[in-house]
Amino acid sequence: MTKVSIIGSGNVARHLIHAFQSNSEIELVQVFARNKKSLTHLLDSNSVTSDYTQLQAADVYIIAVSDDAIAEVSSQLPFENQLVVHTSGTVPLTTLESKNRRGVFYPLQTFSKDKAVNFKTIPICLEAENEKDLQTLNQIASTISDAVYQINSEQRKALHVAAVFVNNFVNHLYQMGSEICDNNNVPFEILKPLIQETANKIVSLSPKEAQTGPAKRNDLTTIEAHQQFLTDENLSTIYTLLTQSIQNNGKKL
Template sequence: MISVVLIGAGNVATHLFKAFSLSNQASVNQWYSRTLKSIEAYKTQVEITDNLSQLKDADVYIIAVSDDAISELSSKLPFEDRLVVHTSGSVGIYDLDKKLKRGVFYPLQTFTKGADVDFSTVPICIETIKKTDYHILKQLGQAIGSKTHRVNSDQRSALHLAAVFVNNFTNQLYRVAHEITESKGAEFDILKPLILETANKVQDLSPYVAQTGPAKRNDKKTIKKHLKSLDSEHHRTIYELLTTSIKKTHGTSTGSATKRSITKNN
């Protein structure tokens, strides 16, 4: 049984606590938050504290706080040579205080309080300095049913950046689409099967092969019509930017024999 102390009370910490609570291979010995009220609802399930000097012994200490607070918080931990990890995709492993055994336990998923998360579908990206620490974190990830991936700092940073594109930016495009449908009294919900099919398609095809639409086929008439129908200058800018990007990716305007062949086969 791997023992864990959680440090932080945000979305990631809350979902990790719930996942560990369901595991028979890992357990949370204690949960720290500088504001007890944030985790008071769980006091009957786990010991809670707002005092760093009272932290219990554990195999792994997981810091799940805002990126800006990780370094300073790790320096305040009242012990040395214990395995302490953070859950950030963008903060460096060396931002943790050097008195500690340092690692990263990064669940690559979007977390929202109140929304259930199945950790069997959440990849855990692991980075450590020592091999022995990696094996502990791998076991910890497996204890909550997750598939683990060993990554280095550059790979983790790239994954975090890519995640912004596939999650945050995509969600903003959903919002733009909602504004467009709303402006004409159409139902956004009608688009949901298309959203699901688009996500499902890239499970088996590369995004390059899966691409369709007027920009890829250089349908100038449709593109012009779309731009004319957009009332918002902001929406037109986004449309033009993404259309240009798709054209550049697929060589729509270059006449490349290779690109034409790929387009024809798809």
């Protein structure tokens, strides 16, 4: 069995703990948490430590902490030449202290504290400094996910920017839709099936093929009516910019 230890007690750490606990191919050796009590509802307290010098031997140490803390945590580890990985979409591999063999184990998902996830469908993006460590990470990732990718730091950066567009910005557009509904006494519920269908459509169509609407049709009458309707300056600016971007789409590609 491959021995894994996790350093951290936040959302990603907890979801990984859960995934490894119910895993016949992985031994979850230990979890490091500054505050031991934060994890005692998930783990036997003997498996949790808040003292780096108490960390036991493992094949991989997964640092699942906030981006800003990765460098500091990796420098605190009291051993050398072990496989140490972080779970961040934005931090380069080289941010990890070079006294250990470095890697990245990045699950590309939006983890909510209270929402269970099916890890099988979550892509895990791996990076390592040598082939053998990559294989170890691949073996571990494959026990929890059916979608494992090898992605270098430069690709991971692009992926994270793209994820901001399709996740953070998309959710913000949902919020704008919700505000327009609220301000006009329309239940936002009505839009939820459309939101689902919009996401489902691109499973089988490219986003470019799936594009519909007044901007795509260049329906200037509707666009003008919408612009007059939107008295909020922020909504109006975003409407205009995204409409123009869709209209220019054919020209650009």
